[in-house]
Amino acid sequence: MGQGIEMPDQENNKRAVVLLSGGLDSCTALAIARSQGYECYAVSFDYGQRHHTELAAAERIARTLGAREHITLKLDLGQIGGSALTDQAIDVPINPEDEIPITYVPARNTVFLSLALGWAEVLNADDLFIGVNAVDYSGYPDCRPEFIRAFEEVARLATRAGVEGHPFRIHTPLINLTKADIIKKGIELGIDYSITVSCYQADEEGRACGKCDSCRFRAEGFRKANVPDPTRYQ
Amino acid sequence: MGQGIEMPDQENNKRAVVLLSGGLDSCTALAIARSQGYECYAVSFDYGQRHHTELAAAERIARTLGAREHITLKLDLGQIGGSALTDQAIDVPINPEDEIPITYVPARNTVFLSLALGWAEVLNADDLFIGVNAVDYSGYPDCRPEFIRAFEEVARLATRAGVEGHPFRIHTPLINLTKADIIKKGIELGIDYSITVSCYQADEEGRACGKCDSCRFRAEGFRKANVPDPTRYQ
Numbered sequence: 001m002g003q004g005i006e007m008p009d010q011e012n013n014k015r016a017v018v019l020l021s022g023g024l025d026s027c028t029a030l031a032i033a034r035s036q037g038y039e040c041y042a043v044s045f046d047y048g049q050r051h052h053t054e055l056a057a058a059e060r061i062a063r064t065l066g067a068r069e070h071i072t073l074k075l076d077l078g079q080i081g082g083s084a085l086t087d088q089a090i091d092v093p094i095n096p097e098d099e100i101p102i103t104y105v106p107a108r109n110t111v112f113l114s115l116a117l118g119w120a121e122v123l124n125a126d127d128l129f130i131g132v133n134a135v136d137y138s139g140y141p142d143c144r145p146e147f148i149r150a151f152e153e154v155a156r157l158a159t160r161a162g163v164e165g166h167p168f169r170i171h172t173p174l175i176n177l178t179k180a181d182i183i184k185k186g187i188e189l190g191i192d193y194s195i196t197v198s199c200y201q202a203d204e205e206g207r208a209c210g211k212c213d214s215c216r217f218r219a220e221g222f223r224k225a226n227v228p229d230p231t232r233y234q
Numbered sequence: 235m236g237q238g239i240e241m242p243d244q245e246n247n248k249r250a251v252v253l254l255s256g257g258l259d260s261c262t263a264l265a266i267a268r269s270q271g272y273e274c275y276a277v278s279f280d281y282g283q284r285h286h287t288e289l290a291a292a293e294r295i296a297r298t299l300g301a302r303e304h305i306t307l308k309l310d311l312g313q314i315g316g317s318a319l320t321d322q323a324i325d326v327p328i329n330p331e332d333e334i335p336i337t338y339v340p341a342r343n344t345v346f347l348s349l350a351l352g353w354a355e356v357l358n359a360d361d362l363f364i365g366v367n368a369v370d371y372s373g374y375p376d377c378r379p380e381f382i383r384a385f386e387e388v389a390r391l392a393t394r395a396g397v398e399g400h401p402f403r404i405h406t407p408l409i410n411l412t413k414a415d416i417i418k419k420g421i422e423l424g425i426d427y428s429i430t431v432s433c434y435q436a437d438e439e440g441r442a443c444g445k446c447d448s449c450r451f452r453a454e455g456f457r458k459a460n461v462p463d464p465t466r467y468q
Contacts, residue, residue: 075309080353107352110392114348118341119314147391154388157381158344 015039015125016171017116018067022057023198024218025174028186029131030065032173035189041123042067043116047077047108053206057197064195073115080106109142113151113170120168121159128155129171135178148172179221187227194230207234249273249359250405251350252301256291257432258452259408262420263365264299266407269423275357276301277350281311281342287440291431298429307349314340343376347385347404354402355393362389363405369412382406413455421461428464441468 016038020026033040044058055072062070113130120128132143141147148170155168174182186193198218199208208215210233222229250272254260267274278292289306296304347364354362366377375381382404389402408416420427432452433442442449444467456463 071313073310073313075349076307077352079305079307080349080356106355107348107392110348110351110388111345114341114344115309115314117344118311121340122314141394142392144391147388150384150388150391153384154344154381157378157384158341158376160375 014127015041015068015123016127016129017041017043017120017123017125018129019112019116019131020044020058020062020067020070021131022054022059022061022196023131023214024179024186024193024196024221025131025133025182026058027061027065027131027191027193027196028182028189029129029171029173030061030067031186031189031191033129033171034065034067038127038129040065040067040129041119041125042070043119044070044072045112045115046072046074047111053202053204054197057195057206060195065191071119075111075115077106077108077111107142109140109147110151113155117155117159117168126166127169127171129173131174132172133174133179133182134176145172145175148175178224179217180224183221183225183227187225192230194232198231203234205232207232209234248361249275249302249357250361250363251275251277251354251357251359252363253346253350253365254278254292254296254301254304255365256288256293256295256430257365257448258413258420258427258430258455259365259367259416260292261295261299261365261425261427261430262416262423263363263405263407264295264301265420265423265425267363267405268299268301272361272363274299274301274363275353275359276304277353278304278306279346279349280306280308281345287436287438288431291429291440294429298426305353309345309349311340311342311345341376343374343381344385347389351389351393351402360400361403361405363407365408366406367408367413367416368410379406379409382409412458413451414458417455417459417461421459426464428466432465437468439466441466443468 016033018030018033018040020030020042021044030040030042042062044055046055059070109132116128132148134144152168152170155170159168177185183193197206197208198214200212200214201209208231210219218231219229250267252264252267252274254264254276255278264274264276276296278289280289293304343366350362366382368378386402386404389404393402411419417427431440431442432448434446434448435443442465452465453463
């Protein structure tokens with residue numbers, strides 16, 4: 001299965017949709033889903049983000065970690081505007097001071113979970129994995145546990161699964177872990193994190209800026225986990 | 235304001251995002267929002283639907299009813315598959331017998347509400363109108379009142395509004411009305427329904443098939459409302 005990750009046989013196993021951004025967290029969430037025996041269907045989103053090299057990373061991760069299928073859904077959040085990650089007129093801040101940073105994309109996780117839910121329904125999958133994290137969460141409201149529980153209720157009511165009475169589960173294996181704990185867990189599962197890209201403004205080759213919010217959390221995570229940082233910087 | 239609809243002055247009024255499909259229901263929802271004094275931002279979705287002429291109808295409706303702005307977001311649900319409305323390999327059934335028909339698009343309203351929520355956040359709008367209907371609802375699970383309430387909770391938790399403690403409201407003015415009641419309400423507000431398209435397989439000129447589920451509900455509505463049916467048929 002590559003990288004020495006011990007994975008159960010995929011035959012006769014349950015299907016799960018996994019949100020895969022190409023970053024460190026979602027890569028770890030996919031590895032955890034695979035280690036629990038799920039046949040994984042990874043979905044990425046091309047939403048006009050500045051950090052487009054994340055998508056190349058997602059493709060690489062899906063292949064390396066043995067996802068059964070990987071799709072990239074295109075949607076133009078730039079038309080809605082309002083975030084430094086999609087609006088070219090807004091600079092990515094180096095030291096955000098607001099409670100909710102300008103890199104917050106309006107309702108992003110709600111949109112991503114909705115589309116993942118649609119695919120899960122087509123696949124007859126009752127399980128969905130998302131690598132949200134409530135500890136080093138950068139202040140995004142849609143990374144909080146209460147948001148995830150509320151969305152799970154929406155999923156139960158919105159779909160055939162709900163009507164037919166079987167539960168739909170949203171798994172958040174990283175939600176209470178620090179970045180360092182996430183990294184330790186991933187290393188245990190055999191992940192080579194050099195294939196992931198977390199930076200908000202990585203260059204064409206996927207090299208990180210080392211300065212943005214996301215880069216700082218990541219570097220600090222490797223430091224605290226006592227693991228050499230494999231990130232390629234500009 | 236066209237069509238003789240008496241509308242309050244838009245200055246200093248509250249903003250609302252309105253989901254506008256181009257059909258009879260969403261047109262009526264927009265007219266109701268306008269009659270309540272909201273400055274309306276209409277959003278339509280180009281999701282690979284067969285009934286593409288709906289989008290031309292939506293544009294016409296937004297203009298005629300005085301929406302402040304109208305955007306059409308493109309997203310490719312066809313990549314996910316699973317519905318007769320987006321999958322060219324599945325025929326639209328004439329007399330669906332299943333509890334949930336094959337024209338159901340997986341998680342469609344969840345996806346649409348999520349994107350509308352993102353736009354509402356950028357606009358600082360705390361109100362959203364959707365023309366869902368639990369009476370003549372064709373068996374779609376995501377048209378039920380309990381689904382809408384669950385999504386309202388997601389909206390409260392997912393957004394800045396929730397963090398800042400002001401409520402986000404999802405208005406469903408049609409939810410308990412029959413199709414005939416909706417039509418009567420719209421006629422009261424001065425709507426000319428000939429500009430709307432409800433058919434799942436309308437032709438290039440927006441003429442309806444007269445046979446699909448949606449056409450049958452609509453025609454029956456006009457009959458029961460005792461209003462001449464202005465629909466242009468093929």
